[in-house]
Amino acid sequence: MRNIMAIAGKELRSYFASPIAYIIIGFFALPFGVFFYLYLDAFLRQSMQMAQYGGNMNVNQQVIRLVLQNASVIILFVMPMITMRTYAEEKRSGTVELLLTSPVTDLQIIIGKFLGALGLYIAMLLVTLLYVAILFVYGNPEWRPLVAAYLGLLLMGGAFLSIGLFISSTTDNQIVAGIISFVVFLLLWIIGWFAESAGPTIGPLTSYLSITEHFEDFAKGIVDTKHVLYYASLITFGLFLTAKSVDSERWRG
Amino acid sequence: MIEVQHLTKRYGRVTAVDDVSFRVERGEILGFLGPNGAGKTTTMRILTGYMPASEGRATVAGFDVFEHPLEAKRRTGYLPETPPLYPDMTVREYLDFVARIKGVSSNERRTRVEAVMRRTRVSDMASRHCGKLSKGYRQRVGLAQAILHNPEVLILDEPTAGLDPKQIIETRDLIRGLAGDHTIVLSTHILPEVSQTCQRVVIINKGRVVAVDTPENLTARLQGAETLYVHVDAPGADVTSALAALPGVTRVQPAEMRASGAYEVESERGRDVRRDLARDIVTRGWGLLELRPMRMSLEDVFLQVTTEEPAAAAPESAATPEEAPRA
Ligand SMILES: Nc1ncnc2c1ncn2[C@@H]1O[C@H](COP(=O)(O)OP(=O)(O)OP(=O)(O)O)[C@@H](O)[C@H]1O
Ligand SMILES: [Mg+2]
Numbered sequence A: 001m002r003n004i005m006a007i008a009g010k011e012l013r014s015y016f017a018s019p020i021a022y023i024i025i026g027f028f029a030l031p032f033g034v035f036f037y038l039y040l041d042a043f044l045r046q047s048m049q050m051a052q053y054g055g056n057m058n059v060n061q062q063v064i065r066l067v068l069q070n071a072s073v074i075i076l077f078v079m080p081m082i083t084m085r086t087y088a089e090e091k092r093s094g095t096v097e098l099l100l101t102s103p104v105t106d107l108q109i110i111i112g113k114f115l116g117a118l119g120l121y122i123a124m125l126l127v128t129l130l131y132v133a134i135l136f137v138y139g140n141p142e143w144r145p146l147v148a149a150y151l152g153l154l155l156m157g158g159a160f161l162s163i164g165l166f167i168s169s170t171t172d173n174q175i176v177a178g179i180i181s182f183v184v185f186l187l188l189w190i191i192g193w194f195a196e197s198a199g200p201t202i203g204p205l206t207s208y209l210s211i212t213e214h215f216e217d218f219a220k221g222i223v224d225t226k227h228v229l230y231y232a233s234l235i236t237f238g239l240f241l242t243a244k245s246v247d248s249e250r251w252r253g
Numbered sequence B: 001m002i003e004v005q006h007l008t009k010r011y012g013r014v015t016a017v018d019d020v021s022f023r024v025e026r027g028e029i030l031g032f033l034g035p036n037g038a039g040k041t042t043t044m045r046i047l048t049g050y051m052p053a054s055e056g057r058a059t060v061a062g063f064d065v066f067e068h069p070l071e072a073k074r075r076t077g078y079l080p081e082t083p084p085l086y087p088d089m090t091v092r093e094y095l096d097f098v099a100r101i102k103g104v105s106s107n108e109r110r111t112r113v114e115a116v117m118r119r120t121r122v123s124d125m126a127s128r129h130c131g132k133l134s135k136g137y138r139q140r141v142g143l144a145q146a147i148l149h150n151p152e153v154l155i156l157d158e159p160t161a162g163l164d165p166k167q168i169i170e171t172r173d174l175i176r177g178l179a180g181d182h183t184i185v186l187s188t189h190i191l192p193e194v195s196q197t198c199q200r201v202v203i204i205n206k207g208r209v210v211a212v213d214t215p216e217n218l219t220a221r222l223q224g225a226e227t228l229y230v231h232v233d234a235p236g237a238d239v240t241s242a243l244a245a246l247p248g249v250t251r252v253q254p255a256e257m258r259a260s261g262a263y264e265v266e267s268e269r270g271r272d273v274r275r276d277l278a279r280d281i282v283t284r285g286w287g288l289l290e291l292r293p294m295r296m297s298l299e300d301v302f303l304q305v306t307t308e309e310p311a312a313a314a315p316e317s318a319a320t321p322e323e324a325p326r327a
Helices: A002-017 A020-053 A059-083 A088-093 A096-100 A106-138 A144-169 A174-195 A199-209 A215-220 A225-252 B040-047 B069-074 B091-101 B106-119 B135-147 B165-178 B191-197 B215-223 B239-244 B274-283 B295-306
Strands: B002-011 B014-024 B029-033 B055-060 B076-079 B153-157 B183-188 B200-205 B208-213 B226-233 B249-254 B262-267 B287-293
Touching (some): A002 A106, A059 A106, A059 A215, A088 A096, A088 A174, A096 A106, A144 A174, A215 A225, B014 B055, B014 B208, B040 B055, B040 B153, B040 B183, B069 B076, B091 B135, B135 B153, B135 B165, B165 B183, B183 B191, B191 B215, B200 B215, B226 B274, B239 B249, B239 B262
Parallel strands (some): B029 B183, B153 B183
Antiparallel strands (some): B002 B014, B002 B055, B226 B262, B226 B287, B249 B262
């Protein structure tokens, strides 16, 4: 555990020691803010009209849900930037020799790196909470669906990170790692689009595989164990593949 | 303390290390000498558990590096060929991180880091980012990192590479000061480095061990007695005593690790016994398959490895056979 935390801390510190962390956070928070502004603006106009006719509006469903669904797409673009250097850079610079000759296991290194990346991702999410806080100041949204939605974001992000970590472990070129990760993440997203056209047998399968499909319910405020399980197994699978890749790299030399 | 048995490492079709065996006793400094591509780094990477061997085994401080990697790693400090530094971290942050993953307890960490920085003379760079250090300082921080958890065994891959002459002397002093409590293996291309720092030398070339001896003995072997390699086809005959009876021959012994029928024949210094030897073998009706001076191969290696000494005058003069062993 101590080793894991040491490595996670080192990862997190190296993100924030370079401009990378700030660029990544900015890359996420800015579009997030734009979506937030647009949806909130539309919502306020509508609710003003509705108020005249005595209707009822829901901030959770009409602002938060829509913003977070869009955020899940931004995440797709940002995640490769977080994971691309994790292993690739260590291999290129030779620091991997330090890690692999220290009394730590491969798994401790992998989990440490994963948690480090997750830490940066959590920092990203925390920044977006500032926007959400505005809603609490000027209105009274329900907090339960909000927690569910952020839990969903966390799980979905974790799944991206663990796959990105694996891809980074297969090369010593961080640009290559970034591009491949991006393509893979994109595929995992758009595979859901084919669900409707794919027919009754393949359709459910493709939508099951789509990483963003499973977020829909979370965005609505529903925590379904089915989706939690999906993300948890994807995370485990990604970490498992990373362990395999690190081990086979060692044998090849 | 370190035991290497029949170690072989293949990268695909390239055999980088070929059946290497040696031992290092506790407190000893062993020099690992060989030209570029000899397999020094590969051997060290196996010893430190960075990669497994294709064949053979290695134990460090009593632990098999493959079967009990964590125990072995806990007792090993390693300076890789390129110091493994994180450019974004300051020297102090970096050493603190290394102390954590090497298992230095949290109450000792600070004092260890400071002590090691003083010992390797990097204290004045403590707050500098590792990425902004000069090559010499990188090397020293790399060394600091290796000795941080006070390991029993130190594996140093070219610890003086990239240092200026003054730093080379300081580093050699530091390494000599570490011997005794530590068992050290260091690699180098530089012959004088070995004679100044090491008690014993393994010369490796093209993945094979060419010689294992003290620096003094190696030098003596080069300058002293002539050794011939003789391969005869004489099934059943007592070749050893027949050859030993020849005038000028001082010692005959079967060549190690060679085909049967191969012998090493030592003769008095300055006396060429090749003609007598050949005539004798032929008149006995044996087949003379091979006859060549052995010192040449050893010398060749020495020549290759001595051309890199920066302190030596011109590379040409360092490369002459007379100078090479003495340099
Ligand atoms: N990762 C690798 N993949 C394939 N071949 C390799 C690899 N690493 C080393 N080799 C080969 O193995 C041989 C031994 O290399 P090694 O690095 O151990 O030599 P060395 O003695 O350390 O040389 P130098 O003095 O240049 O550092 C060389 O022929 C090298 O090309
Ligand atoms: Mg080397």
